[in-house]
Amino acid sequence: YAASEGLDVLTADAMAAGGQAGTSSRIENYLGFPAGISGAELTRNALIQAQRFGARVTVPSTVTSLGLDAGERVVTLTDGSRLRTRCVLVASGVAYRKLDIPRFADFEAAGIYYAATDMEARLCRGEEVVVVGAGTSAGQAVVYLARYARQVHVVMRAAELGRSMSRYLVDRVEGLENVTVHQGTVVVGLQGDGHLGAVEVETAGGERRTFATSSLFLFIGADANTGWLRGCVELDRRGFVLTGASLPPAAREDDRWRSAGRMPYLLETSLPGIFAAGDVRSGSVKRVASAVGEGSMAVSFVHAHIARPA
Numbered sequence: 001y002a003a004s005e006g007l008d009v010l011t012a013d014a015m016a017a018g019g020q021a022g023t024s025s026r027i028e029n030y031l032g033f034p035a036g037i038s039g040a041e042l043t044r045n046a047l048i049q050a051q052r053f054g055a056r057v058t059v060p061s062t063v064t065s066l067g068l069d070a071g072e073r074v075v076t077l078t079d080g081s082r083l084r085t086r087c088v089l090v091a092s093g094v095a096y097r098k099l100d101i102p103r104f105a106d107f108e109a110a111g112i113y114y115a116a117t118d119m120e121a122r123l124c125r126g127e128e129v130v131v132v133g134a135g136t137s138a139g140q141a142v143v144y145l146a147r148y149a150r151q152v153h154v155v156m157r158a159a160e161l162g163r164s165m166s167r168y169l170v171d172r173v174e175g176l177e178n179v180t181v182h183q184g185t186v187v188v189g190l191q192g193d194g195h196l197g198a199v200e201v202e203t204a205g206g207e208r209r210t211f212a213t214s215s216l217f218l219f220i221g222a223d224a225n226t227g228w229l230r231g232c233v234e235l236d237r238r239g240f241v242l243t244g245a246s247l248p249p250a251a252r253e254d255d256r257w258r259s260a261g262r263m264p265y266l267l268e269t270s271l272p273g274i275f276a277a278g279d280v281r282s283g284s285v286k287r288v289a290s291a292v293g294e295g296s297m298a299v300s301f302v303h304a305h306i307a308r309p310a
């Protein structure tokens with residue numbers, strides 16, 4: 001959107017263009033794709049489109065800090081290079097939490113999943129699977145996977161399911177015959193040769209059990225990719241970027257904004273000319289459509305800022 005509206009745009013991504021969406025097997029709910037589209041194809045198309053409008057895409061390129069210097073925004077990359085610009089849009093998303101257990105890395109791309117889409121569901125048809133987590137996303141995944149898997153084991157540290165899962169989901173999960181909930185239990189080990197073959201769990205009382213499974217689903221939350229922003233812009237207590245009216249009054253009414261004669265725009269951070277969109281933004285809806293929508297909205301605020309800099 002920024003490049004299509006004549007702005008000079010450079011993107012920096014630490015891993016690969018496309019972010020989380022690029023790893024999705026099939027995105028079913030993005031407008032305009034009635035049969036769904038794979039994350040890889042959506043990313044490929046978006047990249048071609050952005051570059052056709054003149055955006056320069058740099059990958060891999062990790063940003064380590066962000067600041068203001070003599071009225072310009074300064075972005076520092078890992079190699080020490082500094083980019084000076086009039087506006088920055090932060091869209092660094094989230095990273096899914098992992099388990100701190102031996103051999104986790106061996107199976108990250110070989111049996112460990114962070115989403116239960118059609119592809120994963122088909123892979124575990126007739127199999128035994130383990131789902132870790134007790135929140136709403138875990139509940140949705142369990143209900144979905146139970147339609148395909150022979151047996152679904154839900155492993156959760158908490159003592160009861162209802163603490164962070166919606167009541168309707170608790171009822172549905174508990175009503176499924178092929179679902180077993182293991183409360184007060186954690187995953188302690190993984191086994192397999194080349195691909196996940198078994199998951200070892202332990203109860204609070206120290207009792208161990210091993211489930212023979214080739215699929216381990218993790219729904220244990222996600223952390224905002226904002227380590228590099230600490231001390232630069234205001235974050236909420238979970239580390240997500242605060243924008244617009246969500247900023248604390250002190251951050252919205254300091255001298256910088258007073259001398260600019262305006263308040264932060266809806267998607268503007270505590271620093272004028274630095275915007276945030278998508279999953280990284282505090283209170284955002286974690287969807288492809290909303291990340292894209294917020295990105296396009298942010299561009300209108302970029303234009304407004306350039307026309308009247310704070």
Ligand SMILES: Cc1cc2nc3c(=O)[nH]c(=O)nc-3n(C[C@H](O)[C@H](O)[C@H](O)COP(=O)(O)OP(=O)(O)OC[C@H]3O[C@@H](n4cnc5c(N)ncnc54)[C@H](O)[C@@H]3O)c2cc1C
Nearest residue numbers: 013014019020021024063092093094115278279286287288
């Ligand atoms: C498996 C899976 C399936 C999904 N399926 C759907 C679906 O069907 N429908 C739907 O609507 N949503 C789905 N989602 C959610 C959706 O993908 C996200 O809401 C969306 O991708 C958010 O986009 P984003 O740009 O805000 O952040 P992200 O996609 O998280 O992208 C952030 C990018 O920033 C980069 N980055 C982070 N820190 C730095 C740094 N310091 N320097 C440089 N780069 C950095 C990361 O490498 C990453 O590429 C799915 C997510 C997953 C994981």
